[in-house]
Amino acid sequence: MNDISLPRNPVIAVVIPSYKVTRHILGVIAGIGPEVQRIYVVDDRCPDASGDFVAAHCRDPRVSVLRHAENQGVGGAVMTGYQAAIDDGADVIVKIDGDGQMDASLLPDFVEPILSGQADYTKGNRFFNLEQIGQMPPMRLFGNAMLSLLTKLSSGYWNLFDPTNGYTAIHADVARHLPFKKISQRYFFETDMLFRLNTLHAVVVDVPMDASYGDEVSNLKISKIITEFALKHARNFGKRVFYNYYLRNMSLASIEAPLGLGLLLLGGGYGLWHWVHSARLNIPTPAGTVMLSALPVLMGMQLLLAFLAYDIASVPRRPIHRNKKAKTLVRHG
Numbered sequence: 001m002n003d004i005s006l007p008r009n010p011v012i013a014v015v016i017p018s019y020k021v022t023r024h025i026l027g028v029i030a031g032i033g034p035e036v037q038r039i040y041v042v043d044d045r046c047p048d049a050s051g052d053f054v055a056a057h058c059r060d061p062r063v064s065v066l067r068h069a070e071n072q073g074v075g076g077a078v079m080t081g082y083q084a085a086i087d088d089g090a091d092v093i094v095k096i097d098g099d100g101q102m103d104a105s106l107l108p109d110f111v112e113p114i115l116s117g118q119a120d121y122t123k124g125n126r127f128f129n130l131e132q133i134g135q136m137p138p139m140r141l142f143g144n145a146m147l148s149l150l151t152k153l154s155s156g157y158w159n160l161f162d163p164t165n166g167y168t169a170i171h172a173d174v175a176r177h178l179p180f181k182k183i184s185q186r187y188f189f190e191t192d193m194l195f196r197l198n199t200l201h202a203v204v205v206d207v208p209m210d211a212s213y214g215d216e217v218s219n220l221k222i223s224k225i226i227t228e229f230a231l232k233h234a235r236n237f238g239k240r241v242f243y244n245y246y247l248r249n250m251s252l253a254s255i256e257a258p259l260g261l262g263l264l265l266l267g268g269g270y271g272l273w274h275w276v277h278s279a280r281l282n283i284p285t286p287a288g289t290v291m292l293s294a295l296p297v298l299m300g301m302q303l304l305l306a307f308l309a310y311d312i313a314s315v316p317r318r319p320i321h322r323n324k325k326a327k328t329l330v331r332h333g
Helices: 024-028 048-058 073-087 105-114 137-155 189-199 224-248 254-280 287-314 320-332
Strands: 012-016 038-043 063-067 094-095 121-125 168-169 203-210
Touching: 012 024, 012 048, 012 105, 024 038, 024 048, 038 048, 038 073, 048 063, 048 121, 063 073, 073 094, 073 189, 094 137, 105 121, 105 168, 121 189, 121 287, 137 189, 137 224, 189 224, 224 254, 254 287
Parallel strands: 012 038, 012 094, 038 063, 121 203
Antiparallel strands: 094 168, 121 168
16 A cells, blocks of 8 residues: 555655745755755746846756746745646645745655655644744734634634645645636735645645744734735635535535524524614513523524534545545556
């Protein structure tokens, strides 16, 4: 069975989105070990011409510079790198940033779970080491905590944390099934990737890593978390529930969710209307009315909690790229 998931000579590729990183990118490339066969530097219409800078100063034969005519954001740059790596026959594609904050020596830790058939996609998690968390700027810590909670709900990966972590690796067989043109291209990219992976039933695993910050200014703003991100999370949650519980499959949870929500809204609306009515007349609300409102609210909450428990237990656990290889061996056996 080990031959199903562990190729003898896996081709590992690294994608580096390049935008205003000329101070660090040569050091990032130099730190990538010999286990990597190809490196794609994607110049995302960088105003510093970082692609030309790498082409002029880097002598590593593994490096290819890809250029965008227009800025597409980190998601667009990663998708360009993914496509190039897939076309060149890569087995695993790792994405690291060019700002020097991601330790390239950890790359085998991200690749190993994929090659051993334990995961389809791996991502960094800076929250494993409690002592290292203290190094994270307070606003970034708060933003990541809020995003992690929203991402668990919208993506369905309740076992993950630190969703904005950009240190990732993916099996090429999984990457080629992603809807490249639909994935969010900018700040929401990493989170939207998790939603897309869940619709494929891909297994995602967190890899512990330390937090590291330089002198750069964070682009993660609380206003985006509250407004743009919240709306996109709500959209992805609705899509995921429809895809997983109604379009592809039907289960008891498919009944619990709408029934629970309906009872909660019915009881809450009924109680609110009578409370306002009683307040206007300056009379106490009858106990029977209170119970008629409370019972559907309590039943609705219980049904929604049951749906949530089912959803948490439904986190994908069987890597899809391993299943595909097994099917191939059976067909040719």
